[in-house]
Amino acid sequence: MEEKKDLRDPDEKVIEIEMERLRPFTNHPFKVTGDSQMIELQDSIKKYGVLNPLIVRPRQEGYYEIISGHRRKYAAERLGYKKIPVIIRTMKDDEAVVTMVDSNLQREHILPSERAKAYKMKMEALKHQGKRTDLTSCQVGTRLRADEELAKQTGESARTVQRFVRLNNLIPELLDLVDEKKIAFNPAVEISYMKPEEQKEFYEAMEIAQTTPSLSQAQRLKKSSQEGNCTAELIERIMDEEKKNPLNRVVFDSSILQKYFPQKTTAREMEMQILQLLEQWAGNRA
Numbered sequence: 001m002e003e004k005k006d007l008r009d010p011d012e013k014v015i016e017i018e019m020e021r022l023r024p025f026t027n028h029p030f031k032v033t034g035d036s037q038m039i040e041l042q043d044s045i046k047k048y049g050v051l052n053p054l055i056v057r058p059r060q061e062g063y064y065e066i067i068s069g070h071r072r073k074y075a076a077e078r079l080g081y082k083k084i085p086v087i088i089r090t091m092k093d094d095e096a097v098v099t100m101v102d103s104n105l106q107r108e109h110i111l112p113s114e115r116a117k118a119y120k121m122k123m124e125a126l127k128h129q130g131k132r133t134d135l136t137s138c139q140v141g142t143r144l145r146a147d148e149e150l151a152k153q154t155g156e157s158a159r160t161v162q163r164f165v166r167l168n169n170l171i172p173e174l175l176d177l178v179d180e181k182k183i184a185f186n187p188a189v190e191i192s193y194m195k196p197e198e199q200k201e202f203y204e205a206m207e208i209a210q211t212t213p214s215l216s217q218a219q220r221l222k223k224s225s226q227e228g229n230c231t232a233e234l235i236e237r238i239m240d241e242e243k244k245n246p247l248n249r250v251v252f253d254s255s256i257l258q259k260y261f262p263q264k265t266t267a268r269e270m271e272m273q274i275l276q277l278l279e280q281w282a283g284n285r286a
Contacts, residue, residue: 014053016083022056023063024070025096029117030104032074037109042075050076053085055103057096064088067096068103094125101125105154111179112188116167123150123165166192171199177212187218194225201232205239217241240271 032038044051054069064086066073076084091099101122104110110118126146147165151158163185167175169192177183183191191213194202202221206212213221217238224230257270265273
């Protein structure tokens with residue numbers, strides 16, 4: 001379906017330009033994919049045309065950068081459009097970022113990674129904006145912090161804005177898992193404080209264990225990283241822990257078992273050796 005917000009000035013003119021003259025916004029944080037919403041948008045354009053023109057700005061290289069309308073362009077291209085209606089607007093970089101982000105944040109479904117990148121981009125623009133008076137999206141007189149101003153505009157708390165921005169510190173593999181809802185938001189924020197190499201170790205441990213971190217596990221991993229002792233063995237041991245303790249399961253504290261194994265034996269290795277011994281014992285009984 002078409003984006004709801006109309007960014008047009010009544011005095012601006014709508015013209016049609018060739019598709020090949022358009023380029024996506026630099027570092028555009030929002031993914032454009034053929035999802036169900038895109039199919040709805042294509043159906044709408046097929047029936048009614050592009051009702052809401054793209055907002056673009058001219059670049060020195062001779063092309064036009066899309067500020068608002070990446071999804072409309074994608075849908076129209078799939079329908080065979082060679083030209084598309086646009087409004088050409090001259091904008092400085094910070095103004096363009098603010099307009100681009102605002103035009104996309106109104107969408108119904110936004111991935112955590114998209115919101116994280118968009119908030120970071122807009123915060124940077126607002127920081128610059130606080131030093132200037134030629135941009136219209138921020139009342140400079142109040143001189144709010146960038147995160148406070150963004151929170152005010154989005155209706156979220158400054159803390160929530162900060163936590164979304166933190167997600168940008170995740171390695172791409174983990175950020176994808178947040179989008180896929182395989183890692184919950186709060187644990188993901190804690191994991192973002194780990195060093196990139198530690199995050200890679202964590203990702204591998206998570207894949208092996210086929211489990212997702214609880215908030216408690218993520219907080220312990222963050223603490224161990226800050227203390228400088230977040231080793232691959234520790235990460236694996238934490239991720240091997242059971243989040244639940246069902247009544248039909250026997251759970252041993254690893255500290256009790258440790259005296260029976262070499263010092264660097266992981267929880268998974270202990271488990272495998274114990275199971276092997278139990279199988280041998282069961283075989284001898286038979």
